[in-house]
Amino acid sequence: MSDSLERLYLAVLAARDLDPATSRTARLFQRGPSKMAKKLAEEAIEVVIDAVNGDSEAVIRESADLLYNLTVLWASAGVRPEDVWREMTRREDMLGIAEKLPKTPAKLPKVASPRMASRRPIVALDGRAARKRH
Numbered sequence: 001m002s003d004s005l006e007r008l009y010l011a012v013l014a015a016r017d018l019d020p021a022t023s024r025t026a027r028l029f030q031r032g033p034s035k036m037a038k039k040l041a042e043e044a045i046e047v048v049i050d051a052v053n054g055d056s057e058a059v060i061r062e063s064a065d066l067l068y069n070l071t072v073l074w075a076s077a078g079v080r081p082e083d084v085w086r087e088m089t090r091r092e093d094m095l096g097i098a099e100k101l102p103k104t105p106a107k108l109p110k111v112a113s114p115r116m117a118s119r120r121p122i123v124a125l126d127g128r129a130a131r132k133r134h
């Protein structure tokens with residue numbers, strides 16, 4: 001799946017400077033991040049509605065639209081797909097599955113995953129402490 005997203009991301013980058021009259025992506029870049037964010041939020045809501053209605057075919061279609069709008073917003077924010085994969089790997093190493101880190105270090109597993117055992121321990125900071133570090 002990441003290959004498809006990476007190909008889409010490159011296509012979005014290539015379309016950014018096309019004619020907004022014929023390219024939806026160029027039009028989104030012309031209208032800016034707030035329009036991109038609005039479209040992404042709309043797609044997320046469409047996925048939610050279709051999932052609640054049990055319409056899995058619609059969930060598939062709207063999820064593809066959601067991922068498209070997400071890659072457009074990534075490109076606009078200067079985020080690359082590999083940046084997101086790296087964060088997901090970091091979480092997977094920390095917790096065994098790619099999920100959000102607990103807010104407090106106390107909830108982190110005592111024993112890191114085998115992959116982490118050989119690495120320098122990552123200390124997960126709560127939001128305040130992390131902000132202070134930068």
Ligand SMILES: N=c1c2ncn([C@@H]3O[C@H](COP(=O)(O)OP(=O)(O)OP(=O)(O)O)[C@@H](O)[C@H]3O)c2ncn1[C@@H]1O[C@H](COP(=O)(O)O)[C@@H](O)[C@H]1O
Nearest residue numbers: 008011012015018022023024025026039042064065068069
């Ligand atoms: N992968 C996509 C892609 N997925 C979804 N969409 C667009 O996103 C829309 C889904 O959003 P909506 O449901 O809001 O559709 P809509 O109601 O027509 O949108 P609005 O009228 O609200 O703007 C679809 O109708 C598609 O036009 C995409 N548009 C472009 N791409 C790819 O992006 C690249 C650049 O294409 P252009 O933007 O056409 O240059 C190419 O590789 C394309 O394949």
